[in-house]
Structure formats: structure tokens, C-alpha cells
Amino acid sequence: MLDPRHEMSSPDRGSRFRLTACAIALAASATAGTAAPLVAQAVPDVDIFLVDLVTRNGTLTATGARNLTSRIGYDNQPSWSRDGRAIYFTSIGDDAQADIYRMDRQGAALARVTMTAESEYSATVVPGGSAISVIRVERDSTQRLWRVPLDGGADQVILADIKPVGYHTWASETTLALFVLGSPNTLQLARTSTGRADTIITSIGRSLHTTRDGSVSFVHKVSAEEWWLMLLDTRTRAMQRLVQMPLRVEDYAWLPDGRVVAGEGSLLKVFDPRTGGSWETVADLAQFGIRDITRLAVSPSGDAIAVVAVERR
Numbered sequence: 001m002l003d004p005r006h007e008m009s010s011p012d013r014g015s016r017f018r019l020t021a022c023a024i025a026l027a028a029s030a031t032a033g034t035a036a037p038l039v040a041q042a043v044p045d046v047d048i049f050l051v052d053l054v055t056r057n058g059t060l061t062a063t064g065a066r067n068l069t070s071r072i073g074y075d076n077q078p079s080w081s082r083d084g085r086a087i088y089f090t091s092i093g094d095d096a097q098a099d100i101y102r103m104d105r106q107g108a109a110l111a112r113v114t115m116t117a118e119s120e121y122s123a124t125v126v127p128g129g130s131a132i133s134v135i136r137v138e139r140d141s142t143q144r145l146w147r148v149p150l151d152g153g154a155d156q157v158i159l160a161d162i163k164p165v166g167y168h169t170w171a172s173e174t175t176l177a178l179f180v181l182g183s184p185n186t187l188q189l190a191r192t193s194t195g196r197a198d199t200i201i202t203s204i205g206r207s208l209h210t211t212r213d214g215s216v217s218f219v220h221k222v223s224a225e226e227w228w229l230m231l232l233d234t235r236t237r238a239m240q241r242l243v244q245m246p247l248r249v250e251d252y253a254w255l256p257d258g259r260v261v262a263g264e265g266s267l268l269k270v271f272d273p274r275t276g277g278s279w280e281t282v283a284d285l286a287q288f289g290i291r292d293i294t295r296l297a298v299s300p301s302g303d304a305i306a307v308v309a310v311e312r313r
Helices: none
Strands: 022-026 038-042 047-056 059-067 075-080 086-092 098-104 110-112 119-125 131-137 143-149 165-170 175-180 186-191 196-202 216-221 227-232 239-244 252-254 260-264 267-272 276-284 296-298 304-311
Touching: 047 075, 047 086, 059 276, 075 119, 075 296, 075 304, 086 119, 098 131, 119 165, 131 165, 143 165, 175 196, 175 216, 216 252, 239 276, 252 296, 260 276, 260 296, 260 304
Parallel strands: 098 119
Antiparallel strands: 022 038, 047 059, 047 304, 075 086, 086 098, 098 110, 119 131, 131 143, 165 175, 175 186, 186 196, 216 227, 227 239, 252 260, 260 267, 267 276, 296 304
8 A cells, every 4th residue: 555654577677667766655654644645755765575484393484585676766565466476566656656566476577567547556466366456546636445457357446435545455255454544544344245334443553464264453553652463353343452563563464374473673573373472583684684674475375475674785
């Protein structure tokens, strides 16, 4: 989605990635909400790294890393294809345009997915895998959720009356959890069959995920320094606190084995909801030149994690 701070074979990276550090970004996506969603501001210089993971006897290890989008500019919001062979991400161009691209995990084959006059963010593969859903900033600055078919078919708005949407996750084929901008930001559950949504809780973080049992996880910001990882049962709407997040960390991802990973500075940390306890450090990614970790996306098999961070130069 939007961030305050979205087929070429063997592409010419020098020409493709000639992007600027200035674009349209969303001021309210991290902490306090605001009713005015879009502002012009400097876009952070962040890259997407692929960190290799190995799990042996329950111990998670980072064994290597490489920069997939090595350039000056904004590449963010990674999400994996269903087969784990490629990553969708948001890239902002020198015209302040945000588009969705698809890159294989070797960082070689690159394809532009969206080619509209609007900006798109937060690519997510829809259930079934025939399309991605994106947040589109329309010409009048409306932010709605759209479906972009991967076979080249016509794009369609998914929830016509719900706006401004910031982030989303599919809880099922017909149910979505949405981060909706406002004062404060809200977590809403929406159904595609009705186009309607119900507010579940306020003051949430941008990172929404669906667990293997169909629950939705999110971060509840109780105060400026107290942020909790939560689980929502989308059927009963019961909520459960799992663990307090590291200080001012709102981005995390789930491993296939049910553990949670997050980044704090250059540290990759893990928490196991099944055993409780606290966050444990897996690795210091500074050894791979990675610092200031934000977003994370774990591959379907759990053998790699896409990490948004700043390269130590």
C-alpha cells in the first residue's frame, strides 16, 4: 500500500530503475491517522533484499542475502506469487507514478504488471491466484481496492463504496480485512458479496496477514509505545493478544510453521505463539549490509524472506 516515508527478460536495470526520490506518498499509514490521505513528500531510499532461511531442529537461521532492487529510489511492499518463484512489489517512478512489478527471486526477469494512469500499491495475490488485488489511487485521489487479472483482462473495483483503503488481506474468497484511513485508522471486515464492511477495532498498524486457519493478524497500537500483535477470528470476531511488539515495530510476517518474524533495526527476530515467551533474535542482518528493516514477506515454503530495508553503504 501507500507508505509515508508499488515482460522484460534480463532487463536494463540502469534505464528501468531511473527513479526519483520524490513522489506522492501517504502520511497516515504508520502511526496517527488523518482524514487527508495523500501528501507530497520525500520517498525513502529503500530496497528489497532476499534473505535465505534454513530451519533445522526448530532453529531458524539466515544463511545469506542479496539486494534484488539495488538502486537509489523506492521499491517496497513485497508479496510472493503462489508458487514462490516471484515477488510482486511497488516501485515509484520519476513521474511520481507508483506501479506494480513482478520479479523472479533471482532478480533477473522483471515485468511491469500495472500500466494505468493511476498509482497502484500493495499487490496481493487473490484466492485462486488468477489476479492480484491492489490499492489504486484514482484520479480524484480516491483510494479503493481493485482486482487486476494476470491474464490481461479488464481491471475491476472490488469494494466500490469503501474508501480510503490503505492495506488489505484476504481472509477467504469473499472476506477481506482492511486498514481504512481515518481519525483514527480502523480495522474493517468486508464481504465482496455485499460490498459492505464492519468496523472491528481502531488504532491499528499497517501490517495485516491471514494465518493458515483463516484468522487475521494485526498490530493494535494501544499507545505511542505499547503495540500488540493480535489475532482476530473472522467468524466469531473474538480477538486475542499474542505478544507485545518490539518498540515501534509494526511490520511482521508469518512462517509456514506458525512462528512470527519481525525486524528491529538490523535484527531479525522470531516469536512462537505456541510456546509463548518473548521475541528472540535470529540474526543480525548487518552482516549482509542490511539496516532499518521495515516490511517482510515470507516465501510460501519458508526458505526465504523478502525484507525491505536500507543498504549499508
